Amino acid sequence: MNKWEENKSLKPFNTFGFEAKARYFATPDSTEGIEETLETCRKNSIPVFILGGGSNVVFSKDFDGLVLCPRTDRISISRKCMESRTLVVSAGVVWDDFVRYTVENNLMGVENLSGIPGTVGAAPVQNIGAYGMEAKDSIYALFGIMIDDGQPFFMENRDCKFTYRSSIFKNELKWKAIITRVAFKLAKGRRFKIEREDLQEELRKYGTINLSSIRQSILNLRAAKLPDPGELGNAGSFFKNPVVEQAEADRLLELFPSMPVYSASTFDDKVKLSAGWMIENCSLKGYRENNIGVYDRQALVLVNYGGGTANELILFSRMVQDRVFEKFGVKIEPEVDIV
Numbered sequence: 001m002n003k004w005e006e007n008k009s010l011k012p013f014n015t016f017g018f019e020a021k022a023r024y025f026a027t028p029d030s031t032e033g034i035e036e037t038l039e040t041c042r043k044n045s046i047p048v049f050i051l052g053g054g055s056n057v058v059f060s061k062d063f064d065g066l067v068l069c070p071r072t073d074r075i076s077i078s079r080k081c082m083e084s085r086t087l088v089v090s091a092g093v094v095w096d097d098f099v100r101y102t103v104e105n106n107l108m109g110v111e112n113l114s115g116i117p118g119t120v121g122a123a124p125v126q127n128i129g130a131y132g133m134e135a136k137d138s139i140y141a142l143f144g145i146m147i148d149d150g151q152p153f154f155m156e157n158r159d160c161k162f163t164y165r166s167s168i169f170k171n172e173l174k175w176k177a178i179i180t181r182v183a184f185k186l187a188k189g190r191r192f193k194i195e196r197e198d199l200q201e202e203l204r205k206y207g208t209i210n211l212s213s214i215r216q217s218i219l220n221l222r223a224a225k226l227p228d229p230g231e232l233g234n235a236g237s238f239f240k241n242p243v244v245e246q247a248e249a250d251r252l253l254e255l256f257p258s259m260p261v262y263s264a265s266t267f268d269d270k271v272k273l274s275a276g277w278m279i280e281n282c283s284l285k286g287y288r289e290n291n292i293g294v295y296d297r298q299a300l301v302l303v304n305y306g307g308g309t310a311n312e313l314i315l316f317s318r319m320v321q322d323r324v325f326e327k328f329g330v331k332i333e334p335e336v337d338i339v
């Protein structure tokens with residue numbers, strides 16, 4: 001039986017650094033330990049919340065149940081082909097440790113996702129993405145367990161319903177399943193995704209383009225524009241970029257000709273707008289109310305300057321949403337999971 005802690009402070013386990021307590025807290029380090037923990041919760045009708053690195057959650061109140069943090073940490077090669085490798089990675093592996101492993105082993109497919117905080121188990125939940133790459137491009141399948149009845153499941157990529165910052169685990173299966181392992185299919189090759197201008201410019205400093213220089217360039221770019229949660233509480237982008245019909249984008253472009261519009265690969269007939277640009281254009285970049293504010297180097301990021309509460313953050317985020325809606329008529333939605 002895993003040791004359960006009681007009345008555990010979640011402050012060190014969420015990157016905003018907000019105080020909230022979990023009635024119970026467990027960190028099983030094996031799939032059997034996870035199964036056992038879930039079974040005990042089922043038998044005793046204890047609600048369960050799965051927590052990875054806490055880099056995309058806001059605890060708005062204490063959690064009257066068990067917070068389960070998987071601490072499983074295996075990376076194994078399940079299949080080798082001439083051109084690819086399939087790796088099966090446990091949920092508790094730190095995402096960036098996995099990315100570093102792939103780069104060191106010359107495996108291509110997640111290098112642009114370097115430096116994203118959190119765990120491998122959470123990566124499929126919101127289909128993490130950065131620098132033109134998304135987790136869904138490399139995820140082959142998932143293994144998990146249903147929380148309600150303990151049924152194990154295997155889910156192929158196409159059944160995960162991946163879209164921009166979303167998946168089945170943010171919708172039908174929200175808080176209902178735990179992902180225990182993720183299988184990634186990674187290529188041995190040299191077809192890099194380096195179209196972005198800022199990435200190309202950073203890469204020039206290295207003189208050579210390979211997985212290591214791409215990873216290092218991305219780590220540099222991220223460090224320059226994103227706050228380190230160890231110094232300033234945040235969860236990365238607080239809002240998703242809105243995905244709208246082309247006609248809606250055209251309407252806005254007439255009013256705001258310099259507004260950036262991107263193609264939204266997973267929504268054929270729609271386009272993506274920049275929530276950060278909209279927030280900045282409402283003069284909110286760097287704006288602060290007490291301990292909560294919009295980060296001054298990236299308007300999509302909300303920060304806790306220290307001493308802020310989750311409720312302050314939620315009220316502040318609604319103010320930002322309202323201001324954007326008043327100016328652009330577009331609703332921006334939070335990317336973070338508010339618990």
Ligand SMILES: Cc1cc2nc3c(=O)[nH]c(=O)nc-3n(C[C@H](O)[C@H](O)[C@H](O)COP(=O)(O)OP(=O)(O)OC[C@H]3O[C@@H](n4cnc5c(N)ncnc54)[C@H](O)[C@@H]3O)c2cc1C
Pocket residue numbers: 015049050051052053054055056057070091116117118119120121122123125126127128129130169175177178179180226227228229234235236237337
């Ligand atoms: C500075 C900073 C930069 C960031 N940059 C990016 C970025 O570039 N791109 C991007 O996409 N995101 C980014 N993020 C957001 C965040 O890092 C990712 O969403 C990450 O995948 C969250 O992982 P986590 O382990 O911390 O998940 P948590 O925050 O612990 O959990 C997030 C959600 O996933 C669920 N969950 C966690 N683990 C599991 C599991 N094993 N099974 C089922 N459900 C689970 C939780 O219940 C919760 O709903 C950033 C965050 C920060 C703080």
